[in-house]
Amino acid sequence: MRFEILGPARVLDEDGEPVVLGGPRVRGLLTLLALDAGRVVGAERLAAALYGPEPPEGVANALQAQVSRLRRALGRDQVEFHPAGYRLAADPQDVDAHRFERLAGAGRQALDAGDPRRAAPLLGEALALWRGPPLADAPHAEAAAAGLEELRLAAVEDRVQADLELGAHRELVAELRRLTAAHPLRERMRAQLMRALYGSGRQAEALTAYDDARRILDEELGVEPGAELAAAQLAVLRADPSLAATAAPVSRQGLRAQLTSFVGRAEELRQVGAQLTAARLVTLIGPGGAGKTRLVLEAAEQATGDVCFVQLAPVTSPADVPKAVLAALGIRDTRLSGHDRPPAVDPVSHLLAALADRGLLLVLDNCEHLIAAVAELADLLLASCPALRVLATSREALGITGESILPVAPLRLPPPDAANPFDYPAVRLFADRAAAVRQPVDETNLAQVAGICRALDGLPLAIELAAARLRTMSVGDVAARLDDRFRLLARGSRTALPRHQTLRAVVAWSWDLLDEREQRMARRLTVFVGGATPASAERVCGLPEEVLFSLAEKSLVEVVDGRYRMLETIRAFCAEQLAESGETEAMREAHAAHYLALAVEADGHLRTAEQLEWLSRLDEESGNLAATIRWSAETGRTALGLRILAYSACYWWMRGHRGTSADLAHGLLAGMGQTPPAGLQEEYALCVLVAAWGRQPGDDLRARLKTLHRLLPAEYLSTRLEFLTMMLPMFTGPPDDYEGVRKLMAQYAGALPPWSQALTHCGVAFMLQIMGRGGDARAEFERSLAEFRAVGERWGTTLALSGLAELAYEQGDYAVSRALADQGLRTSQELGSVADMAECLCLSADSVARLGDLDEARAGYLRAAEMARRIGSGDTLAKAHVGLGELAVLRGDLGEARALMEQALAECSGDWYSSEEVRARIQTGLTGLAEIVSER
Template identity: 35%
Template sequence: MRFGVLGSLTVWDSSGGQIPITETKVRAVLADLLAHHGRFVSADQLIEDLWEGRPPGRPRNTLQTKISQLRRALGAERILRSPAGYRVRVDDDELDAARFRRAVAEADRTEDPEARGRLLTEALDLWRGPAFADFADAAFVRAEAARLEELRIEAAERLAQVRIGAGQWAAALAVLRELVEENPLRERLHGLYMLALARSGRQGEALRVFHDLRVRLRDQLGVDPDPAISELHTSILRQESGSVPLPRVADRPRSNLPSPLTALIGRETESACVREALSASHGPRLVTLTGPGGVGKTRLAIDVARSLVADFRDGVWIVELAGMDRKATAADLAERVIATLGLCEGAADFAVDLVEWLRGALEGWRTLVVLDNCEHVVAQVAELTGALLAADGVRVMVTTQEALNVPGETVFALAPLTLPEHACGPEEMAASSSAVRLFVERAQAACPGFALTEDNAPTVATICRRLDGIPLAIELVAARLRALTAEQIAAGLDDRFTLPTGPGRGRPGRQQTLRAMIDWSWNLLTGRERRVLRRLAVNRDGCTLEGAQAVCADGTDVLDVLSSLVDRSLLVREGERYRLLESVAAYCLHRLEETGEVAEVRRRFIAFHAREAERRDPLLRGARQREALTWFDTETVNLRHALELAVRAQDAEAALRLVNAMAWYWVLRNRTAEARRSLQAALRLPGTASPARHAAGGWLAAFEGREHHQDGTAGEPEARLLWFTGAALYRGGESEAGRGRVEEALAHARKVGDRWTEAAALAERAGHRLDDGDVPASRADARHSAEIFRELADRWGLLRAHAPLARAAETEHDDPGLTDLLEEDLRAAEELGLWVDVITTLFRLGRLAAARGERSRARYLHERARQIAAERSYTPGVAEADAWLDQDRASAQDGAQPDACLSGGRTSAA
């Protein structure tokens, strides 16, 4: 029997005939199981995947019916069931996607160009259409289909490269032409296409390809083509393409900048000045944008930063500081920068000051860091920028209401938009006033058909003047055109500004204007809308619908209220999240304090995040690991705020619940400094002994690499803590204590049926036994661990289980099938964002390739590992890669092979 997913889902019998599976949900079950590479998929996950949140009545019975139908079609022995769920038994040679991957990997290991071309052709011939073509809209195959499509394009690029190298221009063009049309922004494809055209004598077409690519990149991304592509273009112009090597395009610089929902209006001059300052080779390295709330500092900073992405090879990053507590330290801010840039902070010694660590980590970088909304932590930001700017290639842009007043700072004070002149017509008014242009554009978005006319121009001018040209105020007013005319808005503003501004008094005039404007918008809301809006201000980083309902609702649904607030521009919707603008959030917090609801709303906020963190913590260990990591990543700012509020309220129970639920997330993300600080804060709160306090003490001890006295219970969390503590002690050099804790953990886990901890302890013990030289016992433990982790569909666990197997194979030059496992591990680590594991797995693959005599592949893998380690400031990884590469160069000169076992020593499961 054979299975096909490279195209529509198809199953063939042994004679080559198709096996009919016509019922849609039955086919969907098979597609889902195949997308999981033969791993077990839980019944809950299958139900969620198949019915996407709208399950039928008695969903498990319905699912079982579909499984039974699938078994009748394929044979009962093909669909296996266990406590972990269901899986389909498919050998690698029975699935076209597995055969495709294997052929591409074999091509990569092949030095002979002709053989490589043949293997790549065979691999690409397996494709019958887009992967999982008949389930293109299903979320459960989207990621796997995207990975397969990326591999297909990469294989096609390599095949074209082989054919260009062999002078087979027509064959190369046949591969590239369609791919270039399908991927209009993929630069390496365009470079290969240009080269094939030029070498086949079609220089004019090659130049047109470059021109079209440049236009698209500038229009859609705001960047120029990669220098390698521009160099190829120049060589074609000079008719030198025959001697130019195949283009090697670097990855597009990384960035976390959001995509603006609307165009930036009226800031052309300011944007150009700031951009010029930051891009000048000897220009200022610290630029601060100041101005009152609502004037558009963040919007301008993002616009400038997006235009400079191509200038900074290590990326352009925005770090949001609005959610930081006023009492936060510079180290707390440094931790936020480290997390945003994806650096491996957990590799640092816990005693290292994070500001100093960040200073060293960015040495040699060329990057732009935008520190946004800093007015409440100005002193701490001033200290942090000193560390950032110690690295010559780093530039910093800060948005704040007051300057930092540090040496080397260049301050751009952002003024409000230009106001209209008196007594001029609509066209002149729009041309001369950026405030009017902004009002008109936002008005047209709110009320299609709105236009600036002779009749309404004076009223629009009055509105813009009354609002002092403050962009946020103008946007809030323009949104009201859905319900009011321009004349009614102007009259309302006149009334509003004749009244005292209350708490706004004493502020600069434009700050009073903005507060009065938000006041006016507030007074137009219904009581229910005000209640929801002020309660939303407890969120530091937006919230989902569920989060909004948890803190805002009193037994009623709030979705219609949220939609209404979005329509009024008081709330911004970004995907599935709702977010208050900075100035609106500050106003709403004041309103919340006026009502006396603060304590209750904060209690709801803390309870919601504690409950959700506890609900998702188990998902970090199993099939839904990636989903859970994404949730924790997204909610990190709010989770930190919930913990701060719990500590401030002396709510030990909630604080301990939060830190215990987040502990394993901190492990996976290498957030050791945050883990220690948060656990210490929770444990300092007064309270009696409890299981939660004991668990938090255990986590803290393990993060600090020391013993923790157990209370004798044999529960599942206790077993996990024993294992984690043992692994940490062993890694820290306390081998005997570490071994003892791991053995205790294994016994506890088996006693209570904790399969996950049993597998983790087995993987750790496999490393211990390998250090003792007992390879058979080590392999037995590792394989047993891998078997359990595969049943549980825990991809992090498989990484740990495979580590001792890889080390044993390096020693004995024996790795049947291990390379395939490690390549699967590599994909998992990349998808989960586990960068230390990515680097470690690349080293393992490289050492195995060296042991097989595949020097070029081994060198490529070590170079890739070094690149990622440098990008993530993982110093041990850089040092290990350099040591191997140096030995490889020396061995090449001597005609020998480098030592495959270099740096293949002890590896901790923790």
């Protein structure tokens, strides 16, 4: 909690919201306890200060009643009872009066040390804590209030002295006239007014001010001016150089000295400096918590010339924007009273007059809630004040001609496989802030820290809030609680703006600035995974894409390669809003329907010349496709999930996403019986096959695979789900009647679409190869290859090339086999199919080994193994390891050979017929190895 007694008593909770205290006696009691926060205050002293010289009867009971009321407002633990009295259990620095004394003292020390540039912001911060007469709710504490008021006046004089030494003579004249009128006997203020007038080129007025001071002192006290005032007069008469600024005449108004290091923004800081050189208006935009304010503070410190920092977050009315700028500049209201005085000057005109010929960098921070008013004022000031530059921060651009926009993105994050996460700014920031609470980041928790930073999107504020929790938690505890990030990150700096003290407050501020349609789009957009295109967002969310563009302009969504996506923290907040709106189910249904339509449309293009374009598009939408299938399984919408999965199967196969898609298929099958839904036999069959291609089948999946024979005849050829035509034989195994099936496939081939025709010829070629008819098989493979190339389909082309390579290998033509396998490798690289690349590498390495280049063969097998391991393809990994085992035999390393072959046998877990071929090769190798050992 924060306690404020420099004005009417007020208590702010951790979220910056006022605590309801009750009547004047309770506020008075709080004031007295806060004045001595952390120390016991005697009951008699409290009663005297609370009730004055005539306390009521039973004053002890009356005091106890007020204590009870205060405890109800603050909590029992906050107001402690002691035998000698009562104690407010608070850090004195949580009380504005104590904080004021500390800051004012630090400012005075800096001034005495000859550092006015450091003194000015400290004293300005101290004086900004005052909201009215001190101890206003404790009228009988006159002595303490008078002491605080005297400290305030001294701090004002010190701050004026610092500003004078920094050369702000003109800006101080109006303020000092008001101060000397209110405090006519304070000689230091009179001397400061003389110095300000002289420094503004008004020597005669400076001497007149001295004459006025001497007259008032004589009339009021009958004394002559003191030494300081007399010295000021003499200095003006002599045009003493000491009246000029003692520091470089550069003003840094409103800039606070930072208490933490500046991490990870060196490049952005350079960009700000470069843009300020090239443009007079630069606006930093980005989501809340991205570090825009800290960045402009650092940029302002590096800027040459005068700087004024204006914090607009507390400003609530557009009309108060120019007043806030005037206040930050230290230009006080100079309106005069009386019917014969000239009318007051409006704030904008006052600003224009003050800045007309002044070279100044004006920093306008947190403009988003006053965007129109700030834009209007900035435009007018820049047009009227040619030496002025403006640096602004906002969650959207000001929209002024000539504005230079610099997006401030979250800090760069380490990928999961980063060799050294410390190379990334997000992790360095966490480590820096963690060190401040004595929780070092080292090798034992570095991976968890990197995970925390990724989960928090690299947002500096979120990272700092997470690091702050290490006061009471371990890194592991913080990582484990990130699912409830808004509850976890709810304790920030007590002195920060209320909306920067918790993660929820940061996002809620942005949310509250949206209109109703923008809020609707933002919450509905959370059904997407990995973002959405404008067309998808419009169709699913039911709002024009212009609303999405507006969210991007306000930094609620970011645009990456044409896709609009939310940071995970913003998405989590907006998802809460979606749940509260009751729209979740309807949005999920709209999302699933959209992606079913996309999957159906895309499937028809995947086996054409447009293949690469559609694969790339599905890459972008893979997260959304998977999400719809998971949701279908979780909510019992089996038919919907089966259809989406069936039309996504070809994409997953070509991209090698076999493990992930198998998990999705298992999720759907877990909620189904052994009988497919009516009319969805083909979709069900593909779901079973997809489930089987990524893992060793269990009893349930084996039973389902067997039922496919009854569901679909062996000669099944589909024109609706073409991919099923290819998948079915891979699991059901080669037919017993090769010749009959070959003739049947040839009979149907002419009626099939081009891709299916090409695939049919490839299937016939494999059958002929098994039948030992190599010449006929080669002709069918070559026909298939020509047809696939005519279609422009690379996966089929790779399949036909692999068949030709295997055939050449079987016939001992290893050079041709290698050349064909390498062609297949290049084609699969164009496709981006890691699974097929690994297969082709194994084929090529087999031939290279036979040609005698064992080192090159080993490199090929190792590369294939790495790819297969990455995508979880056990059979291909087994092929690579058995190949390496065979090479080890040739080198005479029988121990390594056995280890590699046994490893390959454990990895070969598939149930399809090609898995049997790999197992047979492994067994042959192990048998041969045993024979070699026995002969020795």
